Amino acid sequence: MSTPCPDTPALAAAVVGGGCAGLTLAHRLAADQNGPVAVIDPGDPRPDHIWGYWDDGGEDLALARPFGEAAWRQWAVIDHGGKTVLTSNNFWYRAISSARFENYLRATMPAVRQMRGTVAAATRHAGGYRVALADGRELRAARVFDSRPPAPPAGVLLQHFAGWQVRMDQPVFDPHTAILMDFRVSQEAGVHFIYLLPFSAENALVESTVFSPQVQPASWYDDQIATYLAAHYPTAGVTISSREAGVIPLARLRPDGVFGTAVGMRAAALRASSGYAFSQIQRQIADLTVRGGGARPGCDAIEAWMDQVLLRVLRGAPARAPEIFTRAAAALDGDAFARFMRGYGDWPGRLRLMSGLPMGLFLAAALGGAGR
Ligand SMILES: Cc1cc2nc3c(=O)[nH]c(=O)nc-3n(C[C@H](O)[C@H](O)[C@H](O)COP(=O)(O)OP(=O)(O)OC[C@H]3O[C@@H](n4cnc5c(N)ncnc54)[C@H](O)[C@@H]3O)c2cc1C
CATH class of the missing domain: 3.50.50.60 (FAD/NAD(P)-binding domain)
Known part of the structure; x- marks a missing residue:
């Protein structure tokens, strides 16, 4: 009672x-x-973990702004074909604890x-x-x-990850560019990329992130991060100062x-x-x-639909993910990219994004033909 x-x-x-x-x-x-x-x-x-987010200087983010660990005007998507770097005039990509x-x-x-x-x-x-x-x-x-x-819901795609905050014994990172996705890693467990936030030339958060329905054992992500650091910074010694991990459902x-x-x-x-x-x-x-009233969702109905179409594509054709994310980045400038990622973006940005993606694949997914 x-x-x-x-x-x-x-x-x-x-x-x-x-x-x-x-x-x-x-x-x-x-x-x-x-x-x-x-x-x-x-x-x-x-x-504790890092929250990364795009900040356009608005009042809504005023509470968080003073807690920034670092902020970047540039961010990159990398695959075996090269590096797409986006620069923004109006947004910072910020990281806070x-x-x-x-x-x-x-x-x-x-x-x-x-x-x-x-x-x-x-x-x-x-x-x-x-x-x-x-x-x-x-x-x-x-x-x-x-x-x-x-x-x-059962069986949804998950974003699962583990990260290390590292200190390198040499200045190996570019502190001006946040790496949102580096696909030069194994794709065997699902859509897999490294997320690397360089807090300075020596310090960074390095996270192994997978989109798949199946979470991996902790040692798997550790192996991925260690392999990545050894491949791309072979001469630098690594000290791990902290770790983080998480699972986020990729679903409405x-x-x-x-x-x-x-x-x-x-x-x-x-x-x-x-x-x-x-x-x-x-x-x-x-x-x-x-x-007052009710709380607004994180994006409008069109962007929610675009998100669902992308998830269908990733489920149906996970091997195309590096190409899709690279093409999405290349289709936009930094401001349009950040605006879309924040939600309630504009039509010119959405249309540029859509026109940059593999048309047949997305059309099939939009019509319900590429898995869930
Ligand atoms: C590890 C991790 C990293 C993330 N990184 C990012 C990022 O980089 N950028 C980004 O934009 N988003 C990120 N997210 C997604 C999102 O920003 C976070 O999940 C955020 O914490 C969601 O906030 P919330 O208040 O909705 O839920 P939560 O922060 O999870 O808070 C919900 C609270 O409700 C409590 N609760 C549950 N049931 C009850 C009950 N019956 N009674 C009372 N209390 C209850 C829980 O204990 C919990 O404390 C991340 C999520 C995780 C898990």
Whole structure:
């Protein structure tokens, strides 16, 4: 049976989940001073990792901007045929530490009640919600925001990766160019590339990333990174300073129910074809707190459809991935590329992208002919 928390007044807002979206939302709600706010999260460990995202200088990314580990005006896609480098005038590609950002948010919202717990239900009652926690506690709140990530459907394509932050004993990296995809690695386990963020000439995040339904054992990614570094920086010694790993579903996630208003991954912030959600979440929360209403997805319906077509192509013809991503990069300039990746891009950019891709393959996938 649920028991009301005796010391809890009715809240203006209860935020379910204290991850990227929940903490960002609570921080912004607290700044608006519209009444007491609580964030409820089980408090499981959240290992540090890097969030990469495109920043056009907008207010929606103001909270994150000071935490940049590094930022690049140039990014590259590499395959055996060469290197496509895109330069942007209006966007930075930034990297921030998830732990630094989340710790900052937690530490700078003293008015927000940060509760440990698992929300089991939220039911409407006069003037708001009753929020029931799994341990029997109950809260009352005028609004509820739900950031529980939805479970991915069975069998979806996954983006799975492991990365090392490395220090090399020689200045081997080009610190001006982030490598988004380097396909000069084994393609046996699925669409596989190295993501390399050079924080300086000696320091970088080097990540082995695969798109496939099957996650690999940790040692597999380690072998891939070690092989890559040995092949491309053969004379440099490597020291690993930290590691990160993750799995992101590459799919349109459909939640089976929502407590109040969905936010974050639960509100379709994720770009299904790339696994990017960070800047989409920041924009979604900034919009929500300014305009009210529901949370906007990470992209519009056309881009969501384009993402689905690309995923169908990758499922049906994974061996074509290096060519497809290289051609996509070559079709765009840095600004158009970043605009598309952020979501809500423009038609000229979309048309240039479409015209640069292998037409027959994408047409067949658009008509449903290249797998799921
Ligand atoms: C390792 C990794 C690296 C990533 N890198 C990038 C990147 O470089 N760029 C990018 O744009 N995106 C990236 N993403 C994708 C995305 O930005 C993150 O997944 C982001 O954390 C999603 O935010 P969220 O708030 O929606 O979900 P989460 O951050 O996962 O937060 C959800 C929270 O809800 C809590 N919760 C769940 N159920 C309940 C319940 N019943 N009651 C209360 N709380 C509950 C969970 O404990 C969790 O803390 C990455 C994801 C991962 C996993």
